Amino acid sequence: MKKAINIFAAGILCLSMISCSAAGNHPKEDAAEKSAETTAVESVSEETSAWNSSGVPAAENSSEEIDYTTGTPWMNIDLIGNVTADTPADPKDNFALWANKDRILSLEIPERYGTAGDLVDITIKADADRKAMFHGPVPENHDARLAYDYYYLLADWDSRDAVGVVPLKEMVDVVEGIKSLDDMTEYLVNTPGENRLCCLWTQEARQDPEEPGNSILSLKYGYYFLQDRAEYREMTDEGEYQKEVFTTFLQKMLVKLGYSEEEAAQKIDNCFAWETAANSNDPDEEKDDSSEFTNDIDHLYTRDDLMAITPNVPLLETLEKADGYPAMDKYYIQDPVYFENLNELYTEENLPLMRDYLIMEGIWEMADVLDWESYVLVSECFSALNHEEPPKSDRETYPESEAYSDVNMLLGWAVAQLYVENYTNPEDKERISKLVDEIIAAYRGIIDEADFISDETRAGAYAKLDHLSKNVLYPDSWEPYSFEDVDFAAKEDGGTLWEAYRALKKHEHGKEVSKASGPYDKTSWDSFPFGVNCSYEPAVNGIYIYAGFAQGNNYHPGISDEELYAKVGAGIAHEISHAFDAEGSKYDKDGNMNNWWTEEDRAAFLKRNEKLAAYYNAMHPWEGQDFDGDNMKGEACADMAAVKCILRIAAGKENFDYDKFFRAFADRYACLDTPQMAMVRLEDVHPMNYLRVNATLQQYDEFLDFYGITEGDNMYLAPEDRVAIW
Numbered sequence: 001m002k003k004a005i006n007i008f009a010a011g012i013l014c015l016s017m018i019s020c021s022a023a024g025n026h027p028k029e030d031a032a033e034k035s036a037e038t039t040a041v042e043s044v045s046e047e048t049s050a051w052n053s054s055g056v057p058a059a060e061n062s063s064e065e066i067d068y069t070t071g072t073p074w075m076n077i078d079l080i081g082n083v084t085a086d087t088p089a090d091p092k093d094n095f096a097l098w099a100n101k102d103r104i105l106s107l108e109i110p111e112r113y114g115t116a117g118d119l120v121d122i123t124i125k126a127d128a129d130r131k132a133m134f135h136g137p138v139p140e141n142h143d144a145r146l147a148y149d150y151y152y153l154l155a156d157w158d159s160r161d162a163v164g165v166v167p168l169k170e171m172v173d174v175v176e177g178i179k180s181l182d183d184m185t186e187y188l189v190n191t192p193g194e195n196r197l198c199c200l201w202t203q204e205a206r207q208d209p210e211e212p213g214n215s216i217l218s219l220k221y222g223y224y225f226l227q228d229r230a231e232y233r234e235m236t237d238e239g240e241y242q243k244e245v246f247t248t249f250l251q252k253m254l255v256k257l258g259y260s261e262e263e264a265a266q267k268i269d270n271c272f273a274w275e276t277a278a279n280s281n282d283p284d285e286e287k288d289d290s291s292e293f294t295n296d297i298d299h300l301y302t303r304d305d306l307m308a309i310t311p312n313v314p315l316l317e318t319l320e321k322a323d324g325y326p327a328m329d330k331y332y333i334q335d336p337v338y339f340e341n342l343n344e345l346y347t348e349e350n351l352p353l354m355r356d357y358l359i360m361e362g363i364w365e366m367a368d369v370l371d372w373e374s375y376v377l378v379s380e381c382f383s384a385l386n387h388e389e390p391p392k393s394d395r396e397t398y399p400e401s402e403a404y405s406d407v408n409m410l411l412g413w414a415v416a417q418l419y420v421e422n423y424t425n426p427e428d429k430e431r432i433s434k435l436v437d438e439i440i441a442a443y444r445g446i447i448d449e450a451d452f453i454s455d456e457t458r459a460g461a462y463a464k465l466d467h468l469s470k471n472v473l474y475p476d477s478w479e480p481y482s483f484e485d486v487d488f489a490a491k492e493d494g495g496t497l498w499e500a501y502r503a504l505k506k507h508e509h510g511k512e513v514s515k516a517s518g519p520y521d522k523t524s525w526d527s528f529p530f531g532v533n534c535s536y537e538p539a540v541n542g543i544y545i546y547a548g549f550a551q552g553n554n555y556h557p558g559i560s561d562e563e564l565y566a567k568v569g570a571g572i573a574h575e576i577s578h579a580f581d582a583e584g585s586k587y588d589k590d591g592n593m594n595n596w597w598t599e600e601d602r603a604a605f606l607k608r609n610e611k612l613a614a615y616y617n618a619m620h621p622w623e624g625q626d627f628d629g630d631n632m633k634g635e636a637c638a639d640m641a642a643v644k645c646i647l648r649i650a651a652g653k654e655n656f657d658y659d660k661f662f663r664a665f666a667d668r669y670a671c672l673d674t675p676q677m678a679m680v681r682l683e684d685v686h687p688m689n690y691l692r693v694n695a696t697l698q699q700y701d702e703f704l705d706f707y708g709i710t711e712g713d714n715m716y717l718a719p720e721d722r723v724a725i726w
């Protein structure tokens with residue numbers, strides 16, 4: 001499916017998990033975000049800063065008025081044009097410039113990108129690698145073969161056009177046949193989940209906050225079109241715009257399905273009326289803002305509790321009879337107000353709204369697996385949502401440009417197996433896993449020596465480290481991601497995309513049900529290993545170092561130890577540090593939001609965070625432009641703790657080549673940004689790359705001493721002014 005969605009800082013940011021998808025809450029978006037990591041043209045991932053140049057907000061000031069070379073305490077060397085062959089470079093003045101000058105002068109920003117550097121190169125490589133996989137020999141492995149076959153079914157436009165919108169029309173007609181509230185109940189309760197057009201709520205498995213070894217079913221609001229639920233309470237201009245874009249798309253699809261223009265307009269109105277009514281209550285309204293923490297346990301509802309707030313809605317019957325979930329003693333309800341509201345709305349009077357809501361959401365869900373015309377309409381809709389020009393859609397180039405990422409939508413894990421077989425190996429996994437263990441041991445030392453926390457808090461921090469889930473390159477076992485139960489006919493055997501799609505939807509549904517009913521698997525991956533990314537997931541207390549990240553300049557089997565520590569090692573240590581930054585530290589060893597801090601220690605910790613934020617607030621990328629230190633404190637904290645970790649390891653090594661290490665660390669961040677990209681980076685949670693080098697390294701005596709940096713040098717920072725939190 002679709003190109004990744006990208007407004008401005010779109011994509012995946014570790015920890016904060018901000019995903020600025022241009023559309024509301026849809027399964028499509030989840031998958032699009034996942035693939036965004038790999039298409040990364042459009043993604044901002046944890047370590048990746050490879051945004052494309054389109055969809056970027058225009059600079060507020062015209063670039064002609066700004067002298068970009070006026071940054072303090074360092075010139076922003078990331079900006080194109082700021083560094084020239086004549087620019088003097090001295091490690092004591094601007095280390096990042098000194099280390100990276102030659103590289104910066106040689107970098108060129110690739111077409112369609114707003115920046116250049118290692119991560120752009122690795123992203124381009126990942127794209128090319130993944131395309132190539134589908135043109136090699138037919139794989140023997142069952143799952144890899146499914147991915148391979150699905151790719152060619154996606155690209156089989158003659159068959160797709162022959163099928164047209166007929167299968168969707170059949171599903172729509174069933175919903176049109178709902179004439180009473182009893183019919184609606186009947187539809188929900190008796191249609192297997194994978195065969196329903198849509199539902200009035202959504203569900204997913206998550207960890208039981210009371211019994212972390214078990215899974216629990218989390219029930220949430222239904223799908224909705226607009227990006228933010230708040231739009232339904234108070235519409236912004238952007239909300240109006242999105243509504244208009246979806247209306248255009250739905251109108252055309254409905255006409256294709258045989259409705260008149262007037263009927264279509266009415267149905268779209270009905271759908272938005274339902275979404276507005278269903279999202280009319282503010283889930284945060286009654287929240288007590290006095291506490292930094294919310295407690296996951298407060299969201300647990302027994303069966304009776306749940307039935308008490310939804311007596312009118314066939315919620316449990318649908319889950320158990322149609323979806324096949326076992327009856328459970330308790331459920332996790334993220335937003336009880338939604339269900340109370342739904343209970344009021346589930347009436348005969350609202351039947352036309354509910355019906356048309358199911359139809360509109362179903363169309364949006366499935367249009368892109370139908371014919372070429374529908375596919376183009378979905379693509380155009382996504383482009384418009386991203387404020388981009390529509391793509392030049394072309395049936396001939398589709399396999400090269402889009403099919404290879406569309407195959408991820410339902411078969412990402414099969415694609416992942418194909419990728420891992422082709423581009424990485426168990427020796428790499430073992431080497432990097434050892435590195436993870438070494439870094440965790442060093443982090444223990446950091447916690448040992450932290451003088452601002454009591455032994456009680458220290459015990460909570462140790463527990464987080466001891467329970468950290470370590471996910472390196474790819475899953476240890478493919479079994480949980482297996483498609484062994486799926487079979488569909490390949491193109492040459494007369495198969496169609498629609499049949500394959502239905503088979504995969506059924507599989508996906510069954511997988512969700514079994515996930516919610518078994519023990520909670522902390523080691524399960526939510527993102528595909530071919531992503532050019534690393535992350536820390538607070539709700540799992542786990543780090544993820546994806547195979548797509550350990551490529552190119554970041555990692556190759558012959559890499560020296562110093563470079564390995566600087567590139568992959570610092571990345572791993574950075575992710576672990578997120579367990580102990582302002583946000584991640586709110587979660588306990590099991591990934592639940594539980595406070596493991598004493599009041600006094602927490603206050604001291606937050607004070608250190610304030611000092612860190614203030615340090616960035618005092619810097620400027622160019623004259624007159626501020627940074628938002630508060631926004632960046634989590635990432636800056638992680639960068640600094642990461643280097644501290646590696647320096648602890650280095651201290652125990654004989655003949656550790658510090659120069660090689662510090663230069664490799666700087667090299668990792670060498671980049672070249674367009675001015676538009678600089679504007680995007682101002683909003684990002686990561687400090688700009690030159691600061692990730694300079695402001696991080698200057699915290700440590702090992703660095704200052706090695707290069708003889710002392711008071712009076714621009715790179716010098718007095719011990720009392722240093723801001724590393726750990």
Ligand SMILES: [Zn+2]
Pocket residue numbers: 014015046574575578635638
């Ligand atoms: Zn981070």
